[in-house]
Amino acid sequence: MENGYEYIDESSIDISLKCLICSDPYTNPCSTICDHTFCRSCITKWLESSDRCPACSKRPMTSEGLRATNRLVFDILDRLLVRCKACRQTNIQRGNFDEHSNRYCLKTFVTCSAADLKCPWQGPRDQLSVHLSTCSFENMRPILSHLINTINSLTDRLQQCENQNEEYFNRVNVLEIEKKELSDEIHGLKEFCSTQKTMLSNLRAADAQHANACLQLNNKMQLMQILSNPSVNINPRLEMILSQCQVHSTINLIDLRLNDYDIPFIIRQAIVNKQCTVLNLSNNFIKSHGIELLANALRSNLILKRLCLKGNQINCKGVDHLQHALLINNTLEALDLESNCIADLGAQSLAEVIRYNRTLKDLHIGYNNIEHRGIEVLFNAMDNKTSIEVLGLAGNRLDDRCLDSLEKMLSANNRLQRLDLSENQFSLNGKTRLLRIGYTKKGFKMSL
Numbered sequence: 001m002e003n004g005y006e007y008i009d010e011s012s013i014d015i016s017l018k019c020l021i022c023s024d025p026y027t028n029p030c031s032t033i034c035d036h037t038f039c040r041s042c043i044t045k046w047l048e049s050s051d052r053c054p055a056c057s058k059r060p061m062t063s064e065g066l067r068a069t070n071r072l073v074f075d076i077l078d079r080l081l082v083r084c085k086a087c088r089q090t091n092i093q094r095g096n097f098d099e100h101s102n103r104y105c106l107k108t109f110v111t112c113s114a115a116d117l118k119c120p121w122q123g124p125r126d127q128l129s130v131h132l133s134t135c136s137f138e139n140m141r142p143i144l145s146h147l148i149n150t151i152n153s154l155t156d157r158l159q160q161c162e163n164q165n166e167e168y169f170n171r172v173n174v175l176e177i178e179k180k181e182l183s184d185e186i187h188g189l190k191e192f193c194s195t196q197k198t199m200l201s202n203l204r205a206a207d208a209q210h211a212n213a214c215l216q217l218n219n220k221m222q223l224m225q226i227l228s229n230p231s232v233n234i235n236p237r238l239e240m241i242l243s244q245c246q247v248h249s250t251i252n253l254i255d256l257r258l259n260d261y262d263i264p265f266i267i268r269q270a271i272v273n274k275q276c277t278v279l280n281l282s283n284n285f286i287k288s289h290g291i292e293l294l295a296n297a298l299r300s301n302l303i304l305k306r307l308c309l310k311g312n313q314i315n316c317k318g319v320d321h322l323q324h325a326l327l328i329n330n331t332l333e334a335l336d337l338e339s340n341c342i343a344d345l346g347a348q349s350l351a352e353v354i355r356y357n358r359t360l361k362d363l364h365i366g367y368n369n370i371e372h373r374g375i376e377v378l379f380n381a382m383d384n385k386t387s388i389e390v391l392g393l394a395g396n397r398l399d400d401r402c403l404d405s406l407e408k409m410l411s412a413n414n415r416l417q418r419l420d421l422s423e424n425q426f427s428l429n430g431k432t433r434l435l436r437i438g439y440t441k442k443g444f445k446m447s448l
Helices: 040-046 071-078 094-104 125-134 141-193 195-227 236-243 260-273 288-299 315-326 343-356 372-381 400-412 428-439
Strands: 005-007 029-031 037-039 081-084 109-111 122-124 250-252 278-280 306-308 334-336 362-364 390-392 418-420 445-447
Touching (some): 029 040, 029 071, 037 040, 081 094, 141 195, 236 260, 260 288, 288 315, 343 372
Parallel strands (some): 306 334, 334 362
16 A cells, blocks of 8 residues: 555564555554454455455455454554655654644645635645745735635626526426417318328428439449549549659648549558658548548558648538548548638537547648637547647637637646637737737747
8 A cells, every 4th residue: 555654664563563465564454253454455355356364264254244453453553663755754653644744744745825716836845935925826815805705796696697597498488388389289270271282292302302312322323433443533643743752751732633533542552552651632622522531541541640631622521531530540640621611510520539539739720610619619628638739720710709718728738839820800808818828828839
């Protein structure tokens, strides 16, 4: 058992005072029905897997049958001399060690007396007085206490208002239910008079749905035929570029007017054959179908470190495909999805990636029409376990409504090093608050 002390001369301690299970002097000793003594935690854990006495194998034994050891044994154990591991003070009786640790040990970590006012300081007891002489929280206790009391009072008033609103809301719901019941009765009478017309309309709608489903199925079959035969989709210019690339290199396929039908060839040549570490597909015409194929390739890929899909047509459906792949992939470190119209739904899918993926460090989703609803979900996922170090959110529709969730995220996240919020819609006061938040984090950079 890990303690804050060590025995000065453990070898001289009588063996009758040592637990047979852990070989250490008894801690909170107790005796069995066969009169053998053990540490209470040791024998309790032992009885979870065995009903025999560890000393004489007598059975059956249960934790309910344990009894307190003679007071004399406690007194002897309490007089054992120990040394504090923190301050190295010796000749402390074991029974007095807790008092030494809690009141006198100069190396024991304590909190500031202003911890109730959110002072974050923690340190050895011998540094507490130095800290208190400069602690701004303690110096401002009268003001902060007044503010806290005021806030608590306002919170109580707000809760009262919310309770009243809830009561009004419940009353409105009752009226709405009554209104709905009356509307249902009227609607039932109307349906009875128009049954044949409704059936005809349903049949026409069903025919239209079947026709649309057939068209979608036909389009999917054509796409699958194209994707299943990569030789049909070989782009000579693309083939020439890829043939010149080295294994484990960076492959740039920017502004080549590539589309979904080029993706199988890119996967085979760039990802499988060349095993590229960086793949840049910026400013092409890749849509969700192509991203689905690329996501399937990412599931088992162990080489690709950086993927740039900036300026394509991925939208939220394509991001959904990437989400499922990145919950499995443990290799990709950087992902650029700028200018892809992913909006709030895409941001919510990426929140799952941020929450569970542990290798992705750089994520750029600027210029995607993301608003405060999507970004709040994203920020809520960025706790201290996330691996994200660089986050690009430039050119979205973020405004002052994001400030609370942003501040909460930054206080809980110590991994994020750079945050790009430029070209958004923050007010001057909002930007001032952001700068104040960023200034408090050491080594953190924020672009506005």
